[in-house]
Amino acid sequence: MSSGWEEGELDFKLIFEEEQQHQDSTVSDSQLTSTLSQPMGILPSPPPSNHRAGMHSPPPRRALVREFSGTYESLPARSVQVSESRVLECPSIQITTISPDDDFTPEGGTYWDRDRLYLPLLDPYCYRDSSMGAGSLSPSPASSPSSRGWLSPASSCDSLLVEDEELSEATTHFCLSPSSRPTSPGGKKRRNSPLPSPSHSRRGSYSEEHVQFLDTGDSAPQSQGQIELSIPQKTRKTSLEQVSSRDVELEQIPAPNTSCPPSDLGQLRREPPTLGMDYLSVPNTLGWGRTRASAHSPIFRSNALPPLDWPLPCQFDQYELRIDVQPRPHHRAHYETEGSRGAVKASPGGHPVVKLVGYAERQPLSLQVFVGTADDRSIRPHPFYQIHRVTGKMVGTASQESMQAGTKLLEIPLNPETNMTALIDCAGVLKLRNSDIELRKGETDVGRKNTRVRLVFRTHLPLAPPLAPPGRVLALQVASQPIECSQRSAQELPTIESISITSCLVDGGVELLVNGSNFLPTSRVLFMERGSDGKLQWEEEAHVDRDKSTENVLCVRVPAYSDVCVSQPVCVCLYVTNGKRKRSSTHCFKYLPMLCKEEDPLLSRPSLLLLDGVMPLCPPPHSHEYSYTTPGGYHDEFCPQPETSEDRGPVNECDPSFQSLELGFSELLPPLYPPHPWPDSPYLSSSPSPSHSSSISPFPSSPVSTSPLPPPLQSHGPPAYHQESHMTFIGAPPMQHITLDEVNEFIGEDIRMFHTDSRPV
DNA sequence: TAGCTGGAACTAAGC
DNA sequence: CCGCTTAGTTCCAGC
Numbered sequence: 182m183s184s185g186w187e188e189g190e191l192d193f194k195l196i197f198e199e200e201q202q203h204q205d206s207t208v209s210d211s212q213l214t215s216t217l218s219q220p221m222g223i224l225p226s227p228p229p230s231n232h233r234a235g236m237h238s239p240p241p242r243r244a245l246v247r248e249f250s251g252t253y254e255s256l257p258a259r260s261v262q263v264s265e266s267r268v269l270e271c272p273s274i275q276i277t278t279i280s281p282d283d284d285f286t287p288e289g290g291t292y293w294d295r296d297r298l299y300l301p302l303l304d305p306y307c308y309r310d311s312s313m314g315a316g317s318l319s320p321s322p323a324s325s326p327s328s329r330g331w332l333s334p335a336s337s338c339d340s341l342l343v344e345d346e347e348l349s350e351a352t353t354h355f356c357l358s359p360s361s362r363p364t365s366p367g368g369k370k371r372r373n374s375p376l377p378s379p380s381h382s383r384r385g386s387y388s389e390e391h392v393q394f395l396d397t398g399d400s401a402p403q404s405q406g407q408i409e410l411s412i413p414q415k416t417r418k419t420s421l422e423q424v425s426s427r428d429v430e431l432e433q434i435p436a437p438n439t440s441c442p443p444s445d446l447g448q449l450r451r452e453p454p455t456l457g458m459d460y461l462s463v464p465n466t467l468g469w470g471r472t473r474a475s476a477h478s479p480i481f482r483s484n485a486l487p488p489l490d491w492p493l494p495c496q497f498d499q500y501e502l503r504i505d506v507q508p509r510p511h512h513r514a515h516y517e518t519e520g521s522r523g524a525v526k527a528s529p530g531g532h533p534v535v536k537l538v539g540y541a542e543r544q545p546l547s548l549q550v551f552v553g554t555a556d557d558r559s560i561r562p563h564p565f566y567q568i569h570r571v572t573g574k575m576v577g578t579a580s581q582e583s584m585q586a587g588t589k590l591l592e593i594p595l596n597p598e599t600n601m602t603a604l605i606d607c608a609g610v611l612k613l614r615n616s617d618i619e620l621r622k623g624e625t626d627v628g629r630k631n632t633r634v635r636l637v638f639r640t641h642l643p644l645a646p647p648l649a650p651p652g653r654v655l656a657l658q659v660a661s662q663p664i665e666c667s668q669r670s671a672q673e674l675p676t677i678e679s680i681s682i683t684s685c686l687v688d689g690g691v692e693l694l695v696n697g698s699n700f701l702p703t704s705r706v707l708f709m710e711r712g713s714d715g716k717l718q719w720e721e722e723a724h725v726d727r728d729k730s731t732e733n734v735l736c737v738r739v740p741a742y743s744d745v746c747v748s749q750p751v752c753v754c755l756y757v758t759n760g761k762r763k764r765s766s767t768h769c770f771k772y773l774p775m776l777c778k779e780e781d782p783l784l785s786r787p788s789l790l791l792l793d794g795v796m797p798l799c800p801p802p803h804s805h806e807y808s809y810t811t812p813g814g815y816h817d818e819f820c821p822q823p824e825t826s827e828d829r830g831p832v833n834e835c836d837p838s839f840q841s842l843e844l845g846f847s848e849l850l851p852p853l854y855p856p857h858p859w860p861d862s863p864y865l866s867s868s869p870s871p872s873h874s875s876s877i878s879p880f881p882s883s884p885v886s887t888s889p890l891p892p893p894l895q896s897h898g899p900p901a902y903h904q905e906s907h908m909t910f911i912g913a914p915p916m917q918h919i920t921l922d923e924v925n926e927f928i929g930e931d932i933r934m935f936h937t938d939s940r941p942v
Numbered sequence: 943t944a945g946c947t948g949g950a951a952c953t954a955a956g957c
Numbered sequence: 958c959c960g961c962t963t964a965g966t967t968c969c970a971g972c
Contacts, residue, residue: 513947518967523946573945615965616954629955629964668949669964 483654486641489551489588490561493639493658498648499539502640502657505602506534510678510698511671512664514566514612514634524571524609525636525664528678532606533661535638540601546640548603550580550591552610553637555663560637562588564618565628566666568636569609580607595640608636610666632667633766635660663766675699675757675765682739684771687751689741693723696734701759702727706737708770710753719743723755742772749774 479497481487495502508525515522527533535548552566567589570582581592591608595601615628639658649655665671681694695706709720721740729736735757742751754767 515946516966520945520947571945575946612966632964667964668966672949 479656480644480649480653481641481656483641483643483652486654487656489553489585489590489637489639490559492559493656495657495659497655497657500642500655500657501538502638502659503536503538504533504638504659504661505536506531507662508533508605508636508664510662510665510676512610512666513668513671514610514666515569516612516614521569521571521609524576524606532604533608533636535603535605535659537595537601537640537642537657540595540597540642543597544643545597546595546601546642548593548595549639550593550605550608551585551588551637551639553635553660555633555635556631560635560658560660562586562637563634564621564624564626565613565615565631566634567611567613569611571607571609576607578604578607605636605638610634610664612666630670632665632670633663634666635663637661673699673759674763675701675704675759677757677765677768680755680768680770683769684750684773685739686775687742687745687747687772688775689739689772691739692726693737693739694734695737695755695757697757697765698733699759700730700732700735700757703759704730704735705758706735706755707758708740708753708755709767710743710751719753739770745775747772747774748776 479494487493506527506529509528512525513522524532537546537548540546550568552563552568553560554563568582568591569589570580570591578593583590583592593603593605593607595603618624619626619628637658637660639656642655642657644653644655645651665674665676675697676699677695677697679696681696682691685691685693704725706723706725707720708723710718712718719742721743723737723740726736726738742753744751751772753770753772755770756767757765
């Protein structure tokens with residue numbers, strides 16, 4: 182599933198030089214000149230990441246030219262000397278300008294012949310860098326597909342000029358302008374041709390219709406022209422894969438609003454011609470299991486905001502981004518050929534609610550929302566889904582769309598007046614055709630049965646000393662529970678929304694209630710355990726008490742574990758199946774050793790085991806219960822999907838969350854690094870991330886604060902310095918998507934790099 | 943009328 | 958290669 186990219190394949194370099202950014206503003210290279218002259222987006226753009234949408238961004242690395250304050254940016258691939266003292270990494274592209282007199286297709290200004298993609302001369306201000314890190318806001322309210330045009334004046338090089346105060350301004354003056362265009366897809370379309378997708382789609386696809394500029398992920402020369410491509414018609418699709426929908430949305434759209442300084446309001450803008458993978462074969466970034474991004478700090482320079490595929494914590498210091506109301510587990514996404522299917526709704530009705538806790542400033546902030554993956558890998562933008570801005574009289578939340586590295590974002594204000602709470606009633610989900618996405622070069626994910634998504638929320642807080650040096654921003658992210666977006670799956674697949682208990686002694690026998698939907702009289706509940714190699718080691722069916730079960734509740738008796746003599750807690754998974762290939766996602770369950778209760782004094786305090794402090798009405802013996810639905814996260818993703826994990830090779834056998842991290846990982850951890858007052862580098866392997874720092878405990882007032890606590894990582898990362906504990910932490914923020922293998926790898930790499938960094942140079 | 947929603951037909955891929 | 962099943966995509970109809 183992963184790209185297979187190995188560390189050694191990461192060829193491009195990442196450099197960062199703050200001081201020279203200004204000096205180099207007169208870069209002679211045409212690729213930079215026009216870019217540098219561009220107006221800023223509302224948010225400073227992080228450096229180009231050169232990655233295609235859906236690909237993992239490379240983690241930042243130390244500056245090659247000169248280290249500066251330990252901050253890192255990823256920059257484009259190939260080296261271009263832009264000044265005597267500075268070398269930028271830029272993609273190699275071939276672009277030939279053509280005159281405005283040349284013919285173009287009326288719709289998009291581009292056309293294909295066998296060998297070339299011709300791009301029209303465009304307003305030099307009109308381009309978009311699809312790789313821009315923190316994309317600038319587009320004024321276009323249009324949503325896909327009616328709003329494919331994302332123009333962003335921001336570019337990779339813009340980010341080099343972004344000053345800290347700009348971020349502050351951006352966050353302060355997050356302004357929303359009313360939409361001048363409808364955002365929903367333009368209603369139903371008539372079939373006019375039976376030609377099947379994808380090769381002869383009856384319509385242009387998200388990729389095909391809109392553009393078709395190749396995404397370098399960098400600021401390509403802003404002069405327009407023709408890009409040399411070897412694109413035999415027969416392989417048009419293959420060629421177009423470079424022109425992925427997410428990379429190359431292009432359309433004429435109105436001039437931007439205040440977020441984008443006007444150039445010529447009457448002039449249509451267009452993305453810059455960029456070139457894709459043919460010339461810049463950017464590796465599929467880090468293999469998900471290898472990324473160390475999780476180890477970085479959530480604090481970034483304001484001009485180096487993290488890419489969307491970087492895992493971020495949901496909590497840092499007193500700040501926490503949390504989901505107060507989770508979305509429903511089902512939401513039928515709409516295709517481009519359909520009308521909007523509305524905004525994602527919440528289970529109790531209404532819509533999801535997201536809140537930033539601990540923020541007492543008066544400055545409003547912006548909450549970014551995008552559609553992320555929901556597999557057992559780290560959260561990243563979902564290649565087959567995009568966020569869709571829903572408008573209408575029923576939508577009360579203002580929002581703006583933007584693009585970041587090919588991923589559409591909604592930006593929603595977080596205002597102090599509303600207690601930094603946002604009602605997410607404007608976020609729909611657009612489904613892109615699998616065939617369109619899968620043909621993109623470098624795309625390794627398959628769309629088939631890849632229909633679970635999450636809503637991912639991210640915000641950036643400007644931090645002031647003493648929390649961080651000036652100009653630093655704190656990036657927090659939280660992801661919703663998985664959302665099934667397929668109509669069919671939503672109708673057929675059983676879904677577990679909660680379970681009444683999450684652990685009991687190994688002898689089982691405890692009654693457990695599974696709450697969810699699509700349960701049938703024939704539904705079965707199975708407990709299973711996988712080995713570290715991902716192979717099924719044990720599976721046992723739980724007896725279902727049909728009399729006590731309904732279509733939304735299954736009452737089962739927990740089966741005994743295979744080995745009642747275990748001395749350590751055992752994490753297993755349970756799922757509901759309605760038959761072959763109709764399985765729910767898995768939820769974690771822990772078997773506790775028989776002696777555990779006597780040996781572990783903490784277990785004698787069952788209240789400490791309650792997540793969210795919700796005491797069950799009738800706690801059964803031998804069990805530890807908690808309210809399943811945690812506000813800030815979801816446990817479901819911790820377990821591999823039973824229907825797919827078997828094909829994935831080694832996977833974590835179960836919950837790689839804190840619960841599973843408890844299981845004997847502490848002895849693998851490297852020595853405690855000396856704490857930093859704040860992280861200079863988000864990627865210093867030899868220094869602890871804030872989450873590692875004991876001085877920044879995520880749970881300052883935790884009732885179990887006497888025990889070392891896990892990091893406040895919502896996303897995966899190395900296990901923190903909690904030792905010994907074999908219990909579930911109260912209020913522990915969920916750690917998502919970390920597998921046993923990842924943990925081991927993180928640890929091993931940390932140890933290696935620690936040793937390396939410790940050596941005198 | 944446009945947008946939202948549920949349902950189902952049609953089609954391709956997989957088995 | 959064929960038939961069945963499954964899943965993705967598109968269209969229709971009702972509200």
